[in-house]
Amino acid sequence: MSTFSSETAWLCLAVTAALGGLVLCKLKSPGQVGGKGVCLAGLWGGACLLSLSLFWSLILFSLSCFLLYTYLSGQELLPVDQKAVLITGGDSGIGHALCKYLDQLGFTVFAGVLDENGSGAEELRRTCSTRFSVLQLDVTDSQQIKDAYSKVVQKVQNRGLWAVVNNAGILGLPADGELIPMIHYKRCMDVNFFGAVEVTKAFLPLLRKSKGRLVNISSMAGGVPLFKMAAYGSSKAALTMFSAVMRQELSKWEVKVSNIQPGGFKTNITGTSEMQEKLEKDILDHLTPDVQEEYGQDYILAQKNVFKAVSTYASSDVSPVLQDIQHAISAKSPFTFYTPGSGAYLWLCFVSFSPTGIFDYFNKKFNYLNNGTPRILSMPNWKNKAM
Incomplete structure (x- = not known):
């Protein structure tokens, strides 16, 4: 050389x-x-x-x-400067942790809660700074959304609202799609999708004024067709598409939109044991005799085990979600999508780029929500009988 x-x-x-x-x-x-x-x-x-x-x-x-x-x-974080942030679903889970996290970072946090007199709201008042405010905000109640808007405007005045984090959500009933009552499909859409849309529409004038951020907490289930998640996944898929459309439409106002699609994290989204028992009863009350006969009582009652499986395979450390939300709120050029959680990014890529047959094969192989076989499918020669 x-x-x-x-x-x-x-x-x-x-x-x-x-x-x-x-x-x-x-x-x-x-x-x-x-x-x-x-x-x-x-x-x-x-x-x-x-x-x-x-x-x-x-x-x-x-x-x-x-x-x-x-x-x-472009990923450097902007100074906090007591920027005001509204977070829905602050009673518990990720929303509760996020309220505390952003308050500690110096943000002016408005925590929308389902029950302003509940234990979650009381803990936030006790542990957070004087900048912190709790708002009664059921995202399915139009009047509460309007009242929350008025209180936010009164407090922020000319500073404006920097970010809205649509976090409020419910899991609904994780079961075979045919077994889930329509009331639970509608409830998931009301909270996970329509609630987020209405909150967004109400607070957008403040976001446009500040050229701020809209952050929607979707789910990996909104992009990956997971067993037992027909109601929940459909509502989160709708929220993901809403985020994509709003990202383009709000760009002319210099409002940046991010969609968070977490994997499995341990929160109280599965509800209490009493709530789970009520969901189980709802299944039985809404099924026709023919469907009950074909699925079988044992299979139907075993659906409650899905809650345990979700908790078993979920991570108790929600810090990856909190850090990604902070980045979406604070970065000069935030990402469009965030996928915190083990395997979330890989599964979303897999379902996007692999042939359907291959994805279905591996999805069945790694399905940890499987809880047995419907009664009629376990009978010998059921295929011949069906023909």
């Missing part, structure tokens, strides 16, 4: 090292930003080294590091 070529190669190595170091510094971002950035840079660098000469590999890898550094510069 000539002296010139040797010096050029060493120069490229030095530039690559310098840019790589800058990228690693930038990758100290909340949530999943850092991990994905490292993966993309590693894959790109490996592809370059395997397919090109050393010189051009280093050139292209340096270019990729530079572009990644430029991109991640």
Whole structure:
């Protein structure tokens, strides 16, 4: 190798090292930003080294590091400056934890709760700062939404509202789609979708004024067809599409929209044992005799075991969700989608890009919500009888 070529190669190595170091510094971002950035840079660098000469590999890898550094510069967090944020569903679970988390960071937090006199609301009042406010806000009640809007306007005045986080949600009844009563389909849509839409419409004038953020908490189940989640998944899929449309329509107002699609996390979304027993009773009360006969009493009653399975495979550490929401609220250029939780991103990619038959095969293989076989399907020669 000539002296010139040797010096050029060493120069490229030095530039690559310098840019790589800058990228690693930038990758100290909340949530999943850092991990994905490292993966993309590693894959790109490996592809370059395997397919090109050393010189051009280093050139292209340096270019990729530079572009990644430029991109991640937009992920720097804006100063809090007591920015005002409205969070729905603050009574418990992720919403409750998020209220405390953002309050500690210095945000002015408005916690919309289902019961302003409940234990969750009382704990927030006791533990949060003087900036914190609790609002009675059932997202299915139009009058409560209007009242909450008036109270927020009164407090923020000219500062405006920086962000709305539509977090309120219910799981409904996790069971075979045919077994779920229509009342539970409608309830899931009322809370998970229509409630978020109405809250968004009510507070958008304040977000447009501040050029702020709209953050919708959807679910991995809104993009991945999971067993037993027909009602819940459908409502979250609707919310995901709503977010995508609003992202485009609000861009002219410089309002940024992000959709959070978490994997499994332990919250009280499954409800108390009393609530679960009521859901079980609702199944039996709404099924026709023919459907009850074909599924069988044992199979139907076993649906309550789905709640235990959901809790068993869920993570108790909700910090990845909180960090991603913080990033969506605070980053100069927030992401469109966030997928906190183990396996959420991979499952969403898998269902998007794999053939349907392959996805269905693996979905059945890894289905941890399976709880037996309907009575008629366990009978010998049931296929012949059906014909």
